[in-house]
Amino acid sequence: MTNLLPEMAEIWQQTLNWQPSVQQQxxxxxxxxxxxxxxxxxNLTRIVEPQEFWEKHLWDSLRxxxxxxxxxxxxxxxxxxxxxxxxxxxxxxVAITVPNCTITLxxxxxxxxxxxDNILNELxxxxxxxxxxxxxxxxQHPQHRRAYDIALIRAVGAASVCAEYTLPxxxxxxxxxxxxxxxxxxxxxxxxxxxxxxxxxxxxxxKFTTPLSDSIRHCLYVRKVANxxxxxxxxxxxxxxxxx
Ligand code: SAM
Numbered sequence: 001m002t003n004l005l006p007e008m009a010e011i012w013q014q015t016l017n018w019q020p021s022v023q024q025q026x027x028x029x030x031x032x033x034x035x036x037x038x039x040x041x042x043n044l045t046r047i048v049e050p051q052e053f054w055e056k057h058l059w060d061s062l063r064x065x066x067x068x069x070x071x072x073x074x075x076x077x078x079x080x081x082x083x084x085x086x087x088x089x090x091x092x093x094v095a096i097t098v099p100n101c102t103i104t105l106x107x108x109x110x111x112x113x114x115x116x117d118n119i120l121n122e123l124x125x126x127x128x129x130x131x132x133x134x135x136x137x138x139x140q141h142p143q144h145r146r147a148y149d150i151a152l153i154r155a156v157g158a159a160s161v162c163a164e165y166t167l168p169x170x171x172x173x174x175x176x177x178x179x180x181x182x183x184x185x186x187x188x189x190x191x192x193x194x195x196x197x198x199x200x201x202x203x204x205x206x207k208f209t210t211p212l213s214d215s216i217r218h219c220l221y222v223r224k225v226a227n228x229x230x231x232x233x234x235x236x237x238x239x240x241x242x243x244x
Contacts, residue, residue, distance in 0.1 A: 003036060005029050005050050005058075011211045016062060018069045020097065027096045027123050028058055034122060035087055038115050044087040055212045061090030063208065064152065064177050064219045068098050078149035081106060083135045083165050084156035088116050090179065091152065095120075095128040103128045104148075106138065135165035139233040146171050154179035157240050159187055159220060160194035164239040167198040168228045176200065176222040183207070183218040191220065194244035199226035 005028060012019045020028060032053055038044050047056045067073055077100045082091030085105040095103045105128060107113050113132045120128050131138065135156075138144040151166035151174070159178050166176035188205065195202060204221040233239055 003033055003050065005032050005054055008054060008059075008211075011059075015059070015211055016066050016069055018062075018097075024096055027125075028093065030123055031088070031092055031096070031119065034119050038087070038119075042111055042115065044112075044115070051212060055210050056215075057089050058093050059211060060179070060217065061093040061154075062097060063210075063217070064090055064154070064179050065094055065098070065150075068094075068101070068150070075149055076100060077102070079147060080104070080150045080152065081144075081148045081169055082152045083162075083169075084108075084153060085116065086112055086155075088119060090154055091128065092116070092119060092123075092125070094152065095125045096123070099127060101127060104144075105130045106133060106135065108132065108134045134236050135169075136233045136236045136239060139165065139168040144169055149174045151176045152179070153177070158243050159191045160243045161239045163191060163194045163198055163200060163222060164233050164244060167195070167200050167222070167224050168233050170224040172199075172224055172227065174224045175203070176220075176224070178220040178222065180218040180220060182216055183220075190243070191222075195222055197229075197244055198232055199228045200224050 009019050035044055036048060047053050080101050080103040082105050085091045085107050091103055091105045105116055110132045113130045116130050145168055148169050149171060151169050153162045153166055156162055162178045200222045203223045206219045208217055210217060
């Protein structure tokens with residue numbers, strides 16, 4: 001198997017109106033190689049074939065933050081957090097492509113964070129840092145609560161759980177971006193109910209397909225419009241066991 005990522009300049013351009021610079025392409029390639037290497041020590045991802053990795057990890061990560069890739073996004077240097085980042089998605093591709101952001105990569109599994117510390121070091125990504133903790137804990141921590149402009153969350157749980165993890169961490173006016181595959185009307189009702197309690201509004205539910213395999217995706221954009229009550233997020237484990 002060749003480990004060379006496809007460049008896909010045209011698809012980047014057509015779908016995101018953006019293309020990686022030579023340096024960014026080199027960093028994305030290196031990220032891919034480090035993940036393949038890390039996969040030998042721990043189970044990081046089953047997506048290892050170059051085209052599939054490009055589509056399901058790199059393109060998918062960046063599709064969610066399409067608004068940030070445009071030049072007029074405000075604020076220009078956003079503070080971002082990626083909750084339950086795992087092997088670094090969507091956070092690491094975001095750190096590579098939005099160099100003026102600062103990004104915190106959070107995961108409750110120490111082994112994954114140790115792996116990510118090495119990635120950040122190897123890619124010389126000085127705009128990213130890692131934390132081993134749970135979303136329920138840092139959501140109540142004065143240093144993190146209401147500290148972020150954007151909170152990203154992919155494949156961590158039901159959308160209402162994701163809302164409870166993300167909204168307390170956002171500044172008022174901040175944006176939670178919840179990455180999903182399929183999506184139903186019932187889930188919109190549940191999410192609506194959760195964000196009402198958390199000080200958020202659903203700003204946009206965007207449906208799209210991935211550019212190579214035509215797989216269905218949804219991105220949910222939830223804006224924080226009011227303070228989140230202090231009882232949220234609830235204690236560790238409660239949001240996922242008793243979703244709002
Ligand atoms: N976001 C990555 C992706 O899309 O490839 C990883 C998804 S993985 C299925 C879920 C990750 O979320 C795991 O690494 C897990 O340790 C982490 N996680 C789950 N619940 C969490 C919580 N309450 N706080 C922090 N991390 C959590």
